[in-house]
Amino acid sequence: MPTIVVDVMPKAELLDPQGKAVSGALSRLGKEAFTDVRIGKRFELTVEGEVTDEILAEAQRIADDILSNSVIEDVVGIEVVE
């Protein structure tokens, strides 16, 4: 069944404390290749049947209105995966 994947990340201008914690842990473990970590959410919406343009537009609305908080987060991607 097709799945619509929605990626939501904290806005670039906001501090991401969870990401900062992981980033600090990585550098304490000597993993210096990674200079920053940010942590967001990945939603997988399962669709019964075909993904029409209408369903994709509905997913976009849901992503903006329900799955993300537009004050602190951006929807960075919506894609259909079979």
Add this chain to the structure above:
Amino acid sequence: MPTIVVDVMPKAELLDPQGKAVSGALSRLGKEAFTDVRIGKRFELTVEGEVTDEILAEAQRIADDILSNSVIEDVVGIEVVE
């Protein structure tokens, strides 16, 4: 700067209560096109300079050992984004 994106999802055989809650909310709102919702995490690891095979292998190890809990989660994707 290049970014390595790591996607982590709850294992398929486990209940995902957060996803179930969103799924229930969507159907109460009349959005019947989406039969299931699962919620995972998206990590963005910023890399200074070029992403070598070595750094990508390190990211894979970090994804398996630190960013995900292999008892309840699967790493479903690692990709480099410019």
